[in-house]
Amino acid sequence: MIRRTGGPADLPALRDRIELLVRPGVERLTPGSPEDQLHRETGSGSGRVHKDVITDVVRLRRATDMAVSGSARPLLLSVNQEGGRLNALDWPEVEQLPGGLALGATASAEMAELAGSVLGGQLRAVGLTWNLAPVCDLADRPSASAVGTRSFGSDPEQVSRLAAGFIRGLQSAGVAATAKHFPGLGGVRADPHHFASVVDRLAPGALEPFRAAVEAGVATVMVGSHTIREIDSRPALASRRVIGLLRDRLGFEGVTVSENLSIPAVHEPLGGPAAAAVAAVAAGVDVVMLDSEVSRGFQPQAARSAAVSRRQQVVRALLSAVVEGRLSRERVEQAADRVLLLQKRFGFAPGTVRPDWAQANAAARAGADRIAEESVAVLRGAHLLPLTTAPLAVLRVPDTRQRRADSAVHAPDLVPVALTAHGPRPIELSVGCDVPEGVRAVVVYSYDTRTDKDRPGAAATEAGRLSGRGTPVVHISLGDLDELSGSPADVLLAAFSPHRASVFAAAATLLAHGRPRGVPPVGEQPW
Known part of the structure; x- marks a missing residue:
């Protein structure tokens, strides 16, 4: 329903509608003195769950319970909980799901639906009912730093099936899904979190996963910040042509969301966060994101205050744009009505029954085990498995931590413990060390050690140093398949x-049954 009202007396109502379009909101979600100080300084809550204060699931449930009781509308809080590499809820007690590329290695829409369902159960149990997932971008070779293991793979048909399955599972659990980053990051080499990315054309098949997402009933779609010259000279989130593809060609009727406008590489091409927000809403974006509602770690008080001030500037800019005729009132009303429908469908209201956390987390643990067992892939040396030699030596090559959005770098090192479950505890080596006498096999493992697409990463180099000495070498990648590029190890395994x-x-797979079930979901691998 479009409301056509105007005039100075109507400005408070217009402002209320605009407030719906800017995320995070203004709720006081984090108890304590920093939030109280912030409210005194800015007159607003931060709208965020700050993980330096809310440090576990119990505190999070308590905070969202309080927010629900004090909210005039159903509470709808967003979070980045994709599984794998990007998980805002990365506390030790939260079972983490394998990510998109692991699901791609299973080639199973059933596994993707299971992942969405159990992840949704965890989120709904703690009061978070809008997940900024799944990633529907196609994977590349070599891997694009912004995508990597977040993608389901490189084949449009398979990515479409898995994205649709994940969305069905997530939304069946009562959590809104977000297909991102429309119209697809395939072909984007530079990380859009660091650089204003421009490509000449869409990758072949790039729209197909988004079409499948729409057909699966996805609640929201995030529009990327990259520019596709064959469509428009403007960034996608500020392009009427790009959003027209989503609305007119794919038939999407839900909520469109912008990429995070607080990132300089996203907002600078459009003149700053406020100008970018006006351009995005004018182009057809319904919600402008300045971040999700769950922080990824500690923020100084000055940074919190700056974030609230930035949000207030965005709201004022949108209000001024309507008053000055640069943005139509009808566009704002259309967007606000869509947001209210999303809140009504997925939001928490007083009295809403939540799943039990312990049961939801146990279901996630069982689901993670099933998915992981189906996804492990051996790219070389399967005939050598299972290893029957002992003792083993293990060598972890440290991560480079180049990726901006990556919570998995904080995961504990469980490889020695996991290997010990099947035999004697392995001998732990350091980079550059020689293999001790009597060791019958060496396991080199890594997560993110590649810094140059034209050269092997540090882990592959270390595997090369140890190879050819008469001791079998196993190289395990705990992240992207590119970790294994150029590695001469006898066994290459992707987890x-x-x-x-x-x-x-x-x-x-290495020490017990030796039966890998996963298939690499990215083509053109140089093994």
Whole structure:
């Protein structure tokens, strides 16, 4: 329903509608003195769950319960909980799911639906009912730094099936899904979190996963910040042509969301966060994101205050744009009505029954184990498995931590523990060390050590140093398949995730059953 009202007396109502379009909101979600100080300084809550204060699931449930009781509308909080590499809820008690590429290695829409369902159960149990997932971008070779293991793979048909399955599972659990980053990051080499990315054309098949997402009933779609010259000279989130593809060609009727406008590489091409927000809403974006509602770690008080001030500037800019005729009132009303429908469908209201956390997390643990066992892939040397030699030596090559959005780098090192479940505890080596006498095989493992697409990563180099000395070398990648590029190891194994389920499944493949079930979901691998 479009409301056509105007005039100075109507400005408060217009402002209320605009407030719906800017995320995070203004709720006081984090108890304590920093939030109280922030409210005194800015007159607003931060709209965020700050993980330096809310440090576990119990505190999070308590905070969302309080927010629901004090909210005039159903509470709808967003979070980045994709599984694998990107998980805002990365506390030790939260079972982490393997990510998109692991699901791609299973080639199973059933596994993707299971992942969405159990992940949704975890989120709904703690009061978070909008997940900024799944990634529907196609994977590339070599891997694009912004995508990597977040993608389901490189084949449009398979990615479409898995994305649709994940969305069905997530939304059946009562959590809104978000297909991202429309119209697809395939072909984007530079990380859009660091650089304003421009490509000449869409990758072949790039729209197909988004079409499948729409057909699966996805609630929201995130529009990327990259520019596709064959469509428009403007970034996608500020392009009427790009959003027209989504609305008119794919038939999407839900909520469109912008990429995070607080990132300089996203907002600078459009003149700053406020100008970018106006351009995005004018182009057809319904919600402008300045971040999700769950922080990824500690923020100084000054940074919190700056974030609230930035949000207030965005709201004022949108209000001024309507008053000055640069943005139509009808566009704002259309967007606000869509947001209210999303809140009504997925939001928490007082009295809403939540799943039990312990049961939801146990279901996620069982689901993670199933997915991990189905996803481990051996790219070389399967005939050598299971390893029957002992003792083993293990060597972890440290991560480079180049990726901006990556919570998995904080995962504990479980490889020695997982291997010990099947035999004597392995001897732990350091980079550059020689293999001790009596060691019958060396396991080199890594997560993110590649810094140059034209050269092997540090882990592959270390595997090369140890190879050819008469001791079999196994190289395990706990992250992207590119970790294994150029590695001469006798056995190449991809676990796709450093989290518990994937690490233990990799160990079982190496030392117990030797039957890898996964298939690499990215083509053109140079093994």
